[in-house]
Amino acid sequence: MKKTLQLILGLLLTTTVLIACSDDAADESDQEEPTEEESTEESTGDESGTESEVDSEGQAGLDIDISDDEKTAADDVVLEINGEEVLGEDYNTAYVDTKRYLLQNNQDASDKDMLKQQTVQTLQSNTLVEQDAESLGIEITEVDIDEALEQTKSQFETDEEYQQALNQLAYTEESFKASLKTQLTQQAYLDEAVEVGEVTDEEVEEYYGMLGEQSDDLPPLEEVEEQIVMQLEQSKVQQAFQEKVNALTEEADIKQNI
Numbered sequence: 446m447k448k449t450l451q452l453i454l455g456l457l458l459t460t461t462v463l464i465a466c467s468d469d470a471a472d473e474s475d476q477e478e479p480t481e482e483e484s485t486e487e488s489t490g491d492e493s494g495t496e497s498e499v500d501s502e503g504q505a506g507l508d509i510d511i512s513d514d515e516k517t518a519a520d521d522v523v524l525e526i527n528g529e530e531v532l533g534e535d536y537n538t539a540y541v542d543t544k545r546y547l548l549q550n551n552q553d554a555s556d557k558d559m560l561k562q563q564t565v566q567t568l569q570s571n572t573l574v575e576q577d578a579e580s581l582g583i584e585i586t587e588v589d590i591d592e593a594l595e596q597t598k599s600q601f602e603t604d605e606e607y608q609q610a611l612n613q614l615a616y617t618e619e620s621f622k623a624s625l626k627t628q629l630t631q632q633a634y635l636d637e638a639v640e641v642g643e644v645t646d647e648e649v650e651e652y653y654g655m656l657g658e659q660s661d662d663l664p665p666l667e668e669v670e671e672q673i674v675m676q677l678e679q680s681k682v683q684q685a686f687q688e689k690v691n692a693l694t695e696e697a698d699i700k701q702n703i
Contacts, residue, residue, distance in 0.1 A: 509613070511615055515557060517703060520533060521702070526700075529572065535623070541615045543567055574634055578633065635682065635686060638689065640685060644678055652676070
């Protein structure tokens with residue numbers, strides 16, 4: 446199997462689960478200064494968290510186990526958002542994504558009540574984004590999803606290796622396609638409906654200064670500037686996206702049934 450399982454993982458490491466954790470993450474980022482190692486690892490594709498999940502033979506190092514008591518009936522109505530019913534099958538998919546995200550980032554995934562709470566929050570946020578995207582005329586077609594799926598499959602030498610990766614990540618192909626649709630919708634929504642400010646030179650210098658306070662052998666700014674800009678851009682996207690979700694939540698009619 447090629448070392449490109451990061452694609453199948455990377456498509457699922459963006460906002461789907463970050464929404465659930467964003468408030469806590471934002472609080473922590475205000476209090477903790479980044480380290481040089483965190484800056485470079487989070488800003489480069491070769492050393493990303495997804496790549497670390499693949500061992501020297503290209504095998505996925507992550508197995509997701511979901512017990513029966515962590516699931517809900519597929520046809521149960523778990524949420525009602527602006528009159529739209531969100532079913533258990535969507536909850537189950539979001540639960541797997543939430544648990545996977547925590548495990549990939551070396552966080553505790555043993556607290557089922559916490560997982561449930563974060564999953565509900567994620568599912569609520571995803572639904573609000575999908576509703577607003579639809580109102581703006583943003584549409585992800587089956588063709589779009591199939592293209593993303595084929596791009597993922599092409600990273601594997603055989604269909605058997607692709608199926609093995611899905612199994613290790615607790616996916617069926619249908620649930621993976623559902624996650625792909627969520628990611629594609631959110632990306633299109635970010636591009637069209639979310640305004641993200643540009644990273645300024647002052648912000649780069651401030652970030653570099655924080656790194657310098659923690660390291661005596663920090664490389665010159667010109668050597669790490671690109672990585673710093675990427676890190677700050679990612680933070681700005683997450684913050685802008687969360688602010689948009691917060692605004693949608695304040696205006697929404699939401700009933701939780703789980």
